[in-house]
Amino acid sequence: MFNLARLALRNVLRNRRRTLITLAALLIGVGVMVSIRGLMNGFQRSMVEGVVTGQTGALQVHKKGYLKNVLASPLTLDVPATPEFYSKIKAIPHVTAVAPRIMFAGMVNLGDETIFITMQAVDPALEFKVCPLRKATIVDGGKFKDGGVPDAMVVTTEMDKALKAKAALTKDPPALLAPDKEGQLSGENVSLVGTLALNGPGERKLGLVRIDVAQRLLKMEGRATELLIAVDNIDEIPKVKAALQAALGPEYEVSSWEEIAKFVVDARSRQEVIVKVVAAVFLLLMLLGVANTMLMSVLERTREIGTMMAVGVRRSKIVALFLYEAALIGALGGVLGATVGALVTAWLNLRGLEVTAPGSNVPFIMHPYVEPSYIVQVVAIAATGALLFALYPAWRASRLRPVEALAGG
């Protein structure tokens, strides 16, 4: 009803200082909610991009059944690693690059000592197209990256330390040993040319060799255990996945990064819980502020409520008036807070924030952002919440008896 809404607006503007303080509470609360959401979005997108462009690729192709037996690193469940097969994959829209990998369990032999190691064999030229961030994890490994040393190998810092200690005791070059595809143990000499700066789960005892070395060692010429696929837009992953699965047939399984890097999905849902709890706490605090303002307003305006009742305003309209006032403050504070939050987020987005994820020493730049739908949602929550928290003060106002209210309560 127009009259009540207009009256409510004037009442809101009437005690300017108090309205401003309440608006400030809402502004900070909603602003923080939006900014935290923006930071978290940016962080999660960086995390996803980090995983996609640094570890898993957007999608992976395996032989059917490979992922179920992944712990045994079954070399028999392999896929073609040939330009023809890559072409077939690259024909799918949005696919930009394909890189082969062989994952296998090996040993590094130095003199009399042997150390177990998880190995990844990659084609550096292709690998860094799919996972460009990976390049930065290889320290002093120029010879590995550019292919200058054909038998180059890089290992994690922890492995490197252990191997260097053993190397001091022998003059023999290190050899990489592994059971080949048929189960026969075979070996190849390798040169340690650098280290891998990785600390993630399952990454501590890891080594990289060139794929041709591994193919020789494992008798897997022209084969790989997995193919990594890069796409031009991570939002297209589900579409590409379906198209690729259809093109390759049931003999192969196509998985998205989410199915491979489950720990990222888990981390993301844990972060979501934290963000929601923080947002709820801020929301509760600011809404209590609104409730307090409304209660004060009812107490101060007791005589006025009595006057309104005396001239014939019904109880339901007294409730409606105070609810209008609260919703106005809620909506106005929500809009202001969301605007400030969105501006801060936009500024951080342009500027970029350098962050180092826990467990990694490779910093990345994240760009916070918020979806417009979240902003609309937050403003709606602030207004509705203010309305709900004003129910009690409004009800109290309406329960006053006219004669008591006129006497000032």
Place this chain on the structure above:
Amino acid sequence: MSLVSLKGVKKSYQLGKTEVVALKGVDLVIEKGEFTVVMGPSGSGKTTLLNIIGCLDRASEGSYRLDGEEIGHRDFNDLAEVRNRKIGFIFQNFNLIPVLNVIENIEFPCVIRGEGGKELRDRVLAVARDVGLEPHLKHKPDELSGGQRQRVAIARALITQPQLVLADEPTANLDSATSDQIIDLMLALNRDKGVTFLFSTHDPRVMEHARRVVRIHDGAIVDGTDSAAADVARMHASAH
């Protein structure tokens, strides 16, 4: 048919653990067009009486007929309707709505029952003219003097064309010159437009002009219960 008819009206309320009896069985009849003053010392029950007649409070016992209709048992929301349609209020503290200007304060009782438009605006302007508020129509209450505020309250009480206007100490917060103007205004409205007024007051000037005085003491009417008797009493008084 009398406008107001109270029979055996009692009002008691709890004050802590003690029961306070404010009205001890009041019988009172007010006819249309009267200009009546209720007088009595503080705590005598005159405000309680006005509150019950104004439907701001309900009697604990007894019957209250307004314009022939028994309304003593109605609930507060029903009474809101009665207050809006049949009764106008003028308060000692004016009780205007601070965020509304003069026009909006005057039209407020009509607007809340859904009236609007040019017809209402014309009525508001006519009432404002009657009470002498024409130069101040856009002013907010805090921009008006006490007398002007009370004129707004009178206009607000009259806009609904009520059958009864209740005025609780309407001149208590006004200086004597302003009081006189306000009393003259109400007398003129009574005389020219037939508006029924019921006052509670200590102000001797209001009493001077009253056509009937009801005296209340300790919750009971001691003089002036029914209007015919009052007229006789007044005639005697003026003859002496």
